[in-house]
Amino acid sequence: MLRSALKPRHLGLLAVALLIVLAFVQLGRWQLGVAEDEALRESLEKARTQQPVAIESVLRPHIDFPNDLSTRPVSATGTFGSDQVIVAGRRLDGRAGFWVVAPLRVAVSGATLPVLRGYVSSPDEAPPVPSGTVTVTGGLAPPESPYAGPPPPEGQLGSIDTSVLVSRWPGELYNAFVFQQGETPAPTAAATGSMVRVPTPSGDTGFKWRNAAYALQWWVFALFALYLWWRTVRHDVEEAGDNGQRDRDEPADERPA
Template identity: 35%
Template sequence: MLRALFSPRMVALHLLVIGVLIAFTLLGRWQLAVFEDSGRPASTADPAPVPVGTLSKLGERLSAEAVGRQVTAEGRYTATDQLLVANRRPDVEAPGGRADSGQGYWLLTPLQLADGSTLAVVRGWVADAADQAVAVPEGTVRVTGRLRPPDQSDAVQHDGALPAGQVAMVSTAHLLNLWEGRLHDGYLIATSQDPPLTARAVAVPPPTQGGTLTWRNLAYAAQWWIFALFAVFMWWHFVRDEVRRSKSKAPELSVPDPEPLPR
């Protein structure tokens, strides 16, 4: 039996199957990696800043394609309507957590544009409400920043526990009740300003695009591994036939007849 399994023809078959298994396994892992990478968010190109009216239209919701995009806006701040967004960090993260975790306030100031509309602008972050950076600059300002969608308006109920002039969320629906005039949806997080920002700029990431899973690559991976299993089945089939063939060709041992006993 062993002689049949290790004949030159069978050794070549063993080596061929080993090579096929290695190749098909690696090809399946490659297709699986392509499938996994397709579902990961990918950073998109970061276009140059455009006027805010190009991406944020009055009376329309901020589109998903506009979120994170750089825009410019020019106008005058309304200092009397400025609000402090409480329990915030100096980067774009969800509110909440321990009070000693670096939280403070966002400076949320309405910017009156040339067309009479209002744009909510986060001018920066301060750790203390009494910080001098809370003061609003006078005159015309030119702001460059990134657009953000409004926070969920169902959280504004927490405002009742905050001091006057503070809010818990940046909600367009809530701001419509606090500020006069036509209001753009969402808000702008300022990254630079002329005159320069006095508060610490809030860190905001560039736009990202969610990955789309390519299920076809997952099917390809399964296909390669099925081929590998089929190769194993065929190898076992050939080995079984070879063993049976070697047994059928083996010479039968003849047993001599016993000699008759002498009388």
């Protein structure tokens, strides 16, 4: 069969088949990208249409974080404690930096809610917490896993781990934190300095299975192109074998001189 596959005609057909396979594989990858982009777009649009709800209406202190609350817009009214923490090893728009996380004592529950106020490129740029009663809004997130990397610098944390924060901030603690997006009264530019808000992650975007099925369809077509080439070579081998068999079966006196 190898001898037949190496015939110029079959090599030419193989080249055409490989070009078709490459095109179909790329079309399949494009459809997968469409599936992911559509899911992300729908997730972001859904998040934008949701109005913030009071934190105490969806979550209680010390309760395990429900997965369906991830990225849910919430609001919380209270006063900030001065013991804010710096979380090392964070990135924003490709830049290395730090997160500024402060304890908000929620007025209704009296429990502390960790609030990710923003990102700074240096710990020295972290602005002081606002004074008085404030209302913060932002996306809700579960606490991060315990930090297992190299020890961060003195006075900094490696993750927003509520099992660590509960020993640092007295009283009850929400088993969650908020990606702060807004604040009332609105702070002045001088009050926030160079700190930048950290966008709420999009969370679980799901998957657009229709486009994924289209991707699979293109890849099946790619395999079918290779199968057709193989069948062409196989047919040529079988035809050659039949011709050889007929030559052996034909009487010698009937064979062409």
